[in-house]
Amino acid sequence: MNTGIKDILTFFRGHWPHVIIAIPAAVAFTSLHELAHCVAVWVQGGTVTEFVWLPSGSEWGHMRYYFPPGVSHSQIAVSLSPYFFWALFCLLAGILSLRHRKWPFGLASTLFVWLFIVPLADIANTALPYLAFGSDNDFRHAFGPPCPVFALAAGICGFVAAVYGYLLNRRLYRERAVGLFAYCVLAVTALLALGAVTIVRWI
Numbered sequence: 001m002n003t004g005i006k007d008i009l010t011f012f013r014g015h016w017p018h019v020i021i022a023i024p025a026a027v028a029f030t031s032l033h034e035l036a037h038c039v040a041v042w043v044q045g046g047t048v049t050e051f052v053w054l055p056s057g058s059e060w061g062h063m064r065y066y067f068p069p070g071v072s073h074s075q076i077a078v079s080l081s082p083y084f085f086w087a088l089f090c091l092l093a094g095i096l097s098l099r100h101r102k103w104p105f106g107l108a109s110t111l112f113v114w115l116f117i118v119p120l121a122d123i124a125n126t127a128l129p130y131l132a133f134g135s136d137n138d139f140r141h142a143f144g145p146p147c148p149v150f151a152l153a154a155g156i157c158g159f160v161a162a163v164y165g166y167l168l169n170r171r172l173y174r175e176r177a178v179g180l181f182a183y184c185v186l187a188v189t190a191l192l193a194l195g196a197v198t199i200v201r202w203i
Helices: 003-014 016-020 022-042 075-097 105-133 138-143 148-176 180-202
Strands: 047-052 062-066
Touching (some): 003 180, 016 105, 075 148, 105 138, 105 180, 148 180
Antiparallel strands (some): 047 062
16 A cells, blocks of 8 residues: 555544544634633733633634723734634644653644644634635734735745644654655645635635
8 A cells, every 4th residue: 555545544543532522622722712812801901791612603702802991902912812822832742742752642643633733723714714705803803904915924834834743743653653745635635624614614
C-alpha cells in the first residue's frame, strides 16, 4: 500500500476517540471562545449582559456587553481575544512537544487535536466566511470589510500554521508521525471541509 495512503488511514484509526467527543468538546470550546471575549470586557471595565455558549443553527455562541460612559476600551481587543487565546494554545502545544521523552500516543494525539487542530479550526471558521462573504463576525468587527491586505496576511499565516503543524506532528508523534504527503492531503481535506461548512452556513 502506498505509504501516504497508509499514513492517512493510520491517522484516522488512531484518532477516532476524538471524533466521539467532538460534540461536547465543541460546546466546551464555544464556551472558552465566548469567555475570552468576556475577559477582554471585564479587564477593561465593562459589563457582560448576556453569555450564550450553546451552538445554534445560525451561530456557535455569542455574548453582549457594554462599557459605562467615559470608560476607555478597545473594541479590537474584545473582538480578537479568543484568537489570541487560541494562538497561546498552539504555542503551548509546541512547547510541550519539546519534551525529551516521547509522549504516549493517546496524550500526543490529544495535544495535537485539542491544542492545535481545534483552535486553528476556530480561527479558520471565522476567517473563511469573513474573506469569502464579508460575514459580520469578529474579524469584521475588528478590521472592517475584508481587503486584499488581510487576504494576503491570512494566506501567510495559514502557510506558517501549516508548516508549524507539520513540525508539531513530527515532534509529538515521533515514529508514528504522518509523512509530508499525507499531512498535505489531510490539511487540504480539512480546509475543503471548512470551506464547505462556510458555504452551507452562508446559503
